[in-house]
Amino acid sequence: MTFYFGDLLPFSGQLAAALWTSVYITLIAMAVGSAFGVLLYVGKTGSNRALRSVCWWYVEAFRNTPLLVQLYLIYFGLPELGVNLNPTWAGIVALTLNNAAYTAEIYRAGFEAVPHGLVEAGQALGMRRSQVFRHIELMPATRNVFPALTNQFILLFLASSIASIIGLPELMNAVLNINTQTYRTFEILAVGGGLYFVVSLILSLASKAAESFFFRWGVSGRA
Amino acid sequence: MITVKDLHKKFGSNEVLKGIDCHVDEQEVVCLIGPSGSGKSTFLRCLNGLETATSGTIEVNGHTITDKKTNVNVVRQQVGMVFQHFNLFPHLKVVDNVMLAPVKVGRTSKGEARAKAAALLDKVGLADKTNAYPGSLSGGQQQRVAIARALAMNPAVMLFDEPTSALDPEIVGEVLAVMKDLAREGMTMVVVTHEMGFAREVGDRAVFMDGGVIVEQGPPSQVFGDPQHTRTQNFLSKVL
Amino acid sequence: MLRSFNWLDLESLLRGAVWTIVLCVTAGVAGTVLGLLLGIASSSPSRVARWVASTYVLIIRGIPLLVIVFFAYFGIPLMFPDIDLSAFLTAVIALTVFATAYMAEIFRGSINAVPHGQTEAAQALGLNYARRLRFVVLPQAMRIAVPPGIGFLIALIKDSSLVTVIGFVELTRSGTTISNLTAEPILTYSVVAVLYFVICYGVSRLGSWYENRSGSRMDTTEAENQPHALQLEGV
Numbered sequence: 001m002t003f004y005f006g007d008l009l010p011f012s013g014q015l016a017a018a019l020w021t022s023v024y025i026t027l028i029a030m031a032v033g034s035a036f037g038v039l040l041y042v043g044k045t046g047s048n049r050a051l052r053s054v055c056w057w058y059v060e061a062f063r064n065t066p067l068l069v070q071l072y073l074i075y076f077g078l079p080e081l082g083v084n085l086n087p088t089w090a091g092i093v094a095l096t097l098n099n100a101a102y103t104a105e106i107y108r109a110g111f112e113a114v115p116h117g118l119v120e121a122g123q124a125l126g127m128r129r130s131q132v133f134r135h136i137e138l139m140p141a142t143r144n145v146f147p148a149l150t151n152q153f154i155l156l157f158l159a160s161s162i163a164s165i166i167g168l169p170e171l172m173n174a175v176l177n178i179n180t181q182t183y184r185t186f187e188i189l190a191v192g193g194g195l196y197f198v199v200s201l202i203l204s205l206a207s208k209a210a211e212s213f214f215f216r217w218g219v220s221g222r223a
Numbered sequence: 224m225i226t227v228k229d230l231h232k233k234f235g236s237n238e239v240l241k242g243i244d245c246h247v248d249e250q251e252v253v254c255l256i257g258p259s260g261s262g263k264s265t266f267l268r269c270l271n272g273l274e275t276a277t278s279g280t281i282e283v284n285g286h287t288i289t290d291k292k293t294n295v296n297v298v299r300q301q302v303g304m305v306f307q308h309f310n311l312f313p314h315l316k317v318v319d320n321v322m323l324a325p326v327k328v329g330r331t332s333k334g335e336a337r338a339k340a341a342a343l344l345d346k347v348g349l350a351d352k353t354n355a356y357p358g359s360l361s362g363g364q365q366q367r368v369a370i371a372r373a374l375a376m377n378p379a380v381m382l383f384d385e386p387t388s389a390l391d392p393e394i395v396g397e398v399l400a401v402m403k404d405l406a407r408e409g410m411t412m413v414v415v416t417h418e419m420g421f422a423r424e425v426g427d428r429a430v431f432m433d434g435g436v437i438v439e440q441g442p443p444s445q446v447f448g449d450p451q452h453t454r455t456q457n458f459l460s461k462v463l
Numbered sequence: 464m465l466r467s468f469n470w471l472d473l474e475s476l477l478r479g480a481v482w483t484i485v486l487c488v489t490a491g492v493a494g495t496v497l498g499l500l501l502g503i504a505s506s507s508p509s510r511v512a513r514w515v516a517s518t519y520v521l522i523i524r525g526i527p528l529l530v531i532v533f534f535a536y537f538g539i540p541l542m543f544p545d546i547d548l549s550a551f552l553t554a555v556i557a558l559t560v561f562a563t564a565y566m567a568e569i570f571r572g573s574i575n576a577v578p579h580g581q582t583e584a585a586q587a588l589g590l591n592y593a594r595r596l597r598f599v600v601l602p603q604a605m606r607i608a609v610p611p612g613i614g615f616l617i618a619l620i621k622d623s624s625l626v627t628v629i630g631f632v633e634l635t636r637s638g639t640t641i642s643n644l645t646a647e648p649i650l651t652y653s654v655v656a657v658l659y660f661v662i663c664y665g666v667s668r669l670g671s672w673y674e675n676r677s678g679s680r681m682d683t684t685e686a687e688n689q690p691h692a693l694q695l696e697g698v
Contacts, residue, residue, distance in 0.1 A: 068627065077649040115310070124299055126324065189533055
């Protein structure tokens with residue numbers, strides 16, 4: 001068996017574009033999904049019983065079913081209800097909703113680890129519950145979960161490849177297309193896998209740098 | 224300034240406060256002493272509503288905080304509290320710790336709050352730590368920042384919950400010195416403490432609690448010098 | 464012709480669910496055994512063993528499972544043209560390759576979590592490396608590995624849906640077939656989702672029950688039992 005990567009050269013532009021698609025759908029899903037995840041956590045621990053139960057079911061439903069099935073429900077199911085999403089939007093929506101459930105669970109651990117004394121200090125200053133949450137708990141909780149969040153970010157990036165199955169033109173999808181055009185199966189899979197690997201590695205390194213940049217206050221020791 | 228009548232507090236079936244009556248005058252410095260588990264911290268935490276009284280009434284600065292209609296946050300703005308473990312906000316610089324409540328709760332402008340914070344940090348001797356994060360400070364420095372943070376709201380009363388218990392012995396003094404200054408300026412203070420020297424020297428009144436009740440109270444010279452109850456005598460013989 | 468969803472469809476979905484379970488148990492067991500070997504290797508005194516193990520773990524955890532599935536699907540027939548591999552075996556191989564890396568990482572972490580004093584005490588008793596591992600370190604590491612191991616098993620069950628792309632008829636694939644026949648994707652995939660939920664939630668309850676019973680509850684939360692993507696430690 002011989003390997004020849006030359007046939008793939010004409011496709012480098014296509015691969016780069018597809019890689020960018022993978023990255024940006026991941027970024028959207030991460031940003032929107034994380035914010036939504038915090039809201040889910042707030043709902044899950046709030047005082048409204050109905051809301052608590054809805055949030056609990058949301059989180060458990062998304063965490064205990066495959067992303068692919070969620071994607072199918074959104075891409076093939078929603079048109080039955082008159083909502084047609086193209087593959088890109090279906091992919092973004094599925095990844096976002098899925099990520100929110102995991103983020104809510106990650107944040108739960110992070111908030112539980114915030115010392116209760118900080119909350120009391122805020123209360124003693126006369127802050128309302130919402131102010132205590134926003135100004136006092138949110139940042140230490142985020143710091144607590146930052147490694148878990150970036151881990152989730154990388155898992156989400158790898159999981160975005162699943163959207164290729166419904167035809168979202170991201171990296172995995174491009175790899176499969178190029179395979180049918182060139183039959184350089186090993187080579188294109190190696191290149192595709194390599195690109196995923198390199199981006200994951202960069203994300204992993206970047207997250208370490210980001211952690212020490214954003215959370216300088218936590219590096220020299222915890223209060 | 225503070226009037227407490229027949230205060231009871233239960234945690235489940237465990238009654239921690241069994242009927243406390245107490246009055247604190249303006250500018251008075253009251254030191255709560257007693258063995259651990261005697262209920263003195265719980266009593267203190269009832270005064271700003273961190274614990275909800277099971278029964279009885281508490282009036283602070285004209286507000287009845289045991290009344291459900293009272294907005295407890297309004298009362299808390301007039302009551303500063305200093306904790307055993309400082310509880311500084313780790314993600315905020317020292318100056319931002321002090322400014323947070325005036326800006327977010329007191330609706331003070333940022334410039335004004337910053338000037339006030341600078342003055343308070345100067346007062347507690349930490350003007351040079353304005354832009355440091357709490358994690359880089361020693362325990363004594365953190366506690367002094369916590370005092371400045373509580374003072375930033377211009378409270379009418381300051382509550383201290385064992386403010387020096389988590390500190391190494393050699394830095395207890397710097398925190399007590401700040402508290403002594405406050406007392407001299409006429410701040411009304413309620414202090415839960417194990418520092419008998421401080422209670423004796425700075426306190427206007429010592430209150431000895433044991434088993435959820437006030438056993439004995441009076442001028443420190445009398446409580447320390449001539450305790451009337453055997454429980455007080457026992458306790459003092461162990462700690463002095 | 465289109466027809467409506469009926470009881471026979473439910474039956475074939477259940478059959479798909481059984482195949483999903485068979486697939487995950489097979490790959491899970493194989494991945495656990497191989498992962499244990501790699502986990503031991505990556506915490507062993509041998510530099511070569513450590514390097515080989517951690518490189519494997521790093522690479523597999525840095526690429527999507529789909530890439531591994533397609534490698535198995537297209538690659539094995541190219542490399543071994545004489546072997547006619549069934550879709551099931553191809554799926555098992557892909558999932559095993561995947562599970563091995565994640566399980567290896569779990570075992571490496573668990574072995575490292577056993578206090579070093581245990582090793583020293585065993586050394587002081589004159590036990591050699593193999594015996595220290597077998598009688599002192601591994602029994603403790605195994606218990607530590609259970610919660611994250613259960614977490615990974617749940618992830619594996621969900622991820623096994625991806626072998627649908629190579630045509631193996633597990634739960635998701637059964638769903639696709641029926642959805643195409645009935646044109647009722649919402650109903651069909653909802654049933655599929657419920658079946659996955661029952662399996663995954665059941666496994667997670669089983670895990671909590673085990674933790675409570677054995678008292679092996681560490682300060683790990685479910686969130687921390689998420690499989691970890693690649694990290695640079697140990698390379």
